[in-house]
Amino acid sequence: MARPRAFDVTTLPGFTFIAIVSFLLLYAPIVTLVIYSFNAGDSVNLWGGFSLKWYHVAAGNEAVQGAAIRSFIIATWASVIATTVATMAALGTTRRGKYRGQSLIYIIINQPLMVPEIVTAVALLIFFSSVKIATGYTGLGYLILAHSAFCVPFAYLPIKARLEGMDINMETAAADLYATPWKAFRHVTLPLLAPGIIAGAMLAFIISLDDVIITEFVKSAGQDTLPTYMLGQLRRALTPEVNAISTVLLALSIVILALFSVVTRKRG
Amino acid sequence: MSIKVAVAARNVGKIYGAGAAAVNALGDVSIDIQQGEFFTLLGPSGCGKTTLLRCIAGFETPTSGTILLSGRDITHTPPSARPVNTVFQSYALFPHLTVADNVGFGLKMQGKSRSEVASTVARVLDLVKLEAFADRLPAQMSGGQQQRVALARALAPAPEVLLLDEPLSALDLKLRKEMQSELKRLQTETGITFVFVTHDQEEALTMSNRIAVMSAGELLQVGTPRDIYDRPVNRFVADFIGETNFLVGEVDGTAVRIASGERLDVPLNGQTGRVTLAIRPEQIKIGTVPGGLAATVTDATYLGTDTHYALALSDGSALVARVQSRTGDDFAVGDTVGVTVDASAVQVLKE
Numbered sequence: 163m164a165r166p167r168a169f170d171v172t173t174l175p176g177f178t179f180i181a182i183v184s185f186l187l188l189y190a191p192i193v194t195l196v197i198y199s200f201n202a203g204d205s206v207n208l209w210g211g212f213s214l215k216w217y218h219v220a221a222g223n224e225a226v227q228g229a230a231i232r233s234f235i236i237a238t239w240a241s242v243i244a245t246t247v248a249t250m251a252a253l254g255t256t257r258r259g260k261y262r263g264q265s266l267i268y269i270i271i272n273q274p275l276m277v278p279e280i281v282t283a284v285a286l287l288i289f290f291s292s293v294k295i296a297t298g299y300t301g302l303g304y305l306i307l308a309h310s311a312f313c314v315p316f317a318y319l320p321i322k323a324r325l326e327g328m329d330i331n332m333e334t335a336a337a338d339l340y341a342t343p344w345k346a347f348r349h350v351t352l353p354l355l356a357p358g359i360i361a362g363a364m365l366a367f368i369i370s371l372d373d374v375i376i377t378e379f380v381k382s383a384g385q386d387t388l389p390t391y392m393l394g395q396l397r398r399a400l401t402p403e404v405n406a407i408s409t410v411l412l413a414l415s416i417v418i419l420a421l422f423s424v425v426t427r428k429r430g
Numbered sequence: 431m432s433i434k435v436a437v438a439a440r441n442v443g444k445i446y447g448a449g450a451a452a453v454n455a456l457g458d459v460s461i462d463i464q465q466g467e468f469f470t471l472l473g474p475s476g477c478g479k480t481t482l483l484r485c486i487a488g489f490e491t492p493t494s495g496t497i498l499l500s501g502r503d504i505t506h507t508p509p510s511a512r513p514v515n516t517v518f519q520s521y522a523l524f525p526h527l528t529v530a531d532n533v534g535f536g537l538k539m540q541g542k543s544r545s546e547v548a549s550t551v552a553r554v555l556d557l558v559k560l561e562a563f564a565d566r567l568p569a570q571m572s573g574g575q576q577q578r579v580a581l582a583r584a585l586a587p588a589p590e591v592l593l594l595d596e597p598l599s600a601l602d603l604k605l606r607k608e609m610q611s612e613l614k615r616l617q618t619e620t621g622i623t624f625v626f627v628t629h630d631q632e633e634a635l636t637m638s639n640r641i642a643v644m645s646a647g648e649l650l651q652v653g654t655p656r657d658i659y660d661r662p663v664n665r666f667v668a669d670f671i672g673e674t675n676f677l678v679g680e681v682d683g684t685a686v687r688i689a690s691g692e693r694l695d696v697p698l699n700g701q702t703g704r705v706t707l708a709i710r711p712e713q714i715k716i717g718t719v720p721g722g723l724a725a726t727v728t729d730a731t732y733l734g735t736d737t738h739y740a741l742a743l744s745d746g747s748a749l750v751a752r753v754q755s756r757t758g759d760d761f762a763v764g765d766t767v768g769v770t771v772d773a774s775a776v777q778v779l780k781e
Contacts (some may be wrong), residue, residue, distance in 0.1 A: 331522035334489055337509040338516045339536035340587065346510075349535075353526045 192412070199405035206400050216406040226407060229391040233371055236302060236387060240309035241317070241366035247310070248317035248362055249355070256325040257333065274312040282312065283379035290380055300382045308380045309370040316369045317362035320426060324358025357425045364422045368415050434465040435501070436591055436623040437486055442495035444481050444647075455481040456492070457647040463591075463625060468617050470626045472634040473644035474670070479627045482644075483593050486625065487516050500590060510539075515584035516593040519600070521576050523568040529579050530555070530564040536587035550586055557616065558582045574605045581613075585620060594626045598633065610637055631671045635659065643667050665779050668708040675714070675749045677707040686778070690745040692723050696776040706779045713775035714751035716741070716761065722770035725749065727761050741769065
């Protein structure tokens with residue numbers, strides 16, 4: 163006897179067609195971009211034969227080199243700072259019972275996700291320019307601070323998810339077995355939390371690497387990152403050099419996202 | 431020889447929350463748990479037994495009163511500084527550590543040398559028959575094995591007192607029976623004071639040296655299993671431990687006149703007014719009339735060795751009797767029978 167089948171969206175008419183069109187719309191432009199990074203010609207949309215020329219050009223361009231180094235310095239510092247802050251915030255919001263003002267604290271932590279980025283950018287521009295005048299400091303510190311701030315919620319979410327799946331009795335059991343609070347954190351909480359922390363840090367790193375709006379507003383002269391350098395190129399004639407840089411960034415994010423999914427899947 | 435007190439609670443009270451939302455989890459509990467005893471805190475969920483256990487472990491601080499460990503006041507000592515270990519209901523094994531590292535955790539935190547940790551872990555794993563599993567992770571073991579690891583982990587640092595928070599509730603019946611005798615064996619072999627929390631009265635009766643029955647944050651009775659079963663102090667204890675018949679009556683001279691009008695001679699201990707008689711089903715004898723209280727059989731269930739009779743007295747009050755099955759000695763539904771009870775088997779409770 164045939165059992166009534168459960169509802170399955172994949173059996174609806176047109177499902178396959180819509181899925182294929184969606185994937186095409188999402189990925190065809192990216193595939194085109196990657197293909198044209200190997201163009202021997204000077205155009206981003208006229209094919210002139212296969213070549214690695216633009217990768218050499220990009221790698222040899224001092225402005226690109228400087229921007230890449232700056233991007234990595236900022237992303238590394240921002241992900242370290244944001245992950246540290248996010249770990250403390252996650253511990254404070256999950257390793258205890260419900261308390262008054264809990265939802266307000268969630269809103270404050272996740273604020274960078276809600277507030278339009280351009281508003282944060284303008285606010286930081288105004289705030290940092292007065293700090294610059296007062297202190298005279300014009301280094302990368304402002305960008306690192308700004309990136310750290312908007313990376314916190316991205317680092318916070320996987321760490322919080324990991325903590326919520328963790329038996330609340332873990333630290334209690336450690337304390338029962340003569341572990342001081344610091345030892346309990348060091349030997350029990352931290353190793354169990356590590357996959358969440360690594361995932362959070364990788365997410366924060368990618369988010370920082372990709373940022374344009376806040377960076378564009380906060381950076382001082384000569385502080386271009388890879389995304390703002392590429393934005394600047396738009397004002398001149400666009401060459402496949404931009405495609406080459408984009409392709410490298412894309413490959414990097416795919417590698418990091420793959421690592422992210424491996425780390426988050428291996429639970430317990 | 432004087433009996434040493436391992437754990438003492440003095441007027442311990444615990445209130446959660448404040449104001450109108452305050453919950454009184456523990457009233458005013460005083461209790462002496464002796465060294466080397468298997469002591470059980472028994473009661474329905476929400477009676478405060480786990481709260482009392484957590485106060486002894488140091489996971490909760492009592493709102494009032496003091497906790498003494500071998501005479502020392504430990505009320506405000508953090509759990510990490512108390513020579514007391516806990517077996518958690520959820521086991522709470524560290525999933526990232528092997529069985530050996532779980533068992534050695536307490537010793538390592540105490541700063542014991544590597545070789546001392548290794549030899550103690552080996553000895554304790556041997557004690558719980560898990561020597562072959564030292565390198566496994568908890569997730570690779572069955573529930574019963576994880577239970578043994580939790581026990582071994584709590585026993586390894588040789589605590590003065592071992593606290594067990596309903597540790598058997600997640601196991602199936604067969605495994606539970608096995609672990610009950612296993613726990614008794616471990617307690618006898620190690621000589622460590624066990625404080626065991628359960629809501630299962632049968633478990634409490636079979637395992638404990640003494641039982642404390644709790645309800646609604648209060649301590650109702652402390653005694654040996656036999657005391658508690660044969661001499662319950664009130665209706666709650668009589669009802670919670672085993673099956674009991676209750677008959678309401680009035681003291682009339684030296685006897686009690688029950689609702690059906692008959693007088694029963696029972697040990698009164700000076701009680702007057704309205705009382706409740708508690709009678710265990712196995713203490714009721716039934717025979718042919720005349721003789722004893724007249725009753726009608728309303729139901730008979732043959733269970734092999736025993737037969738359960740549901741009886742109705744002349745006023746309609748119900749009684750349950752558990753009688754050993756003997757050939758030619760059975761009654762049918764509708765029969766009129768005579769019910770007798772030894773006076774000494776009747777417990778007179780204040781109404």
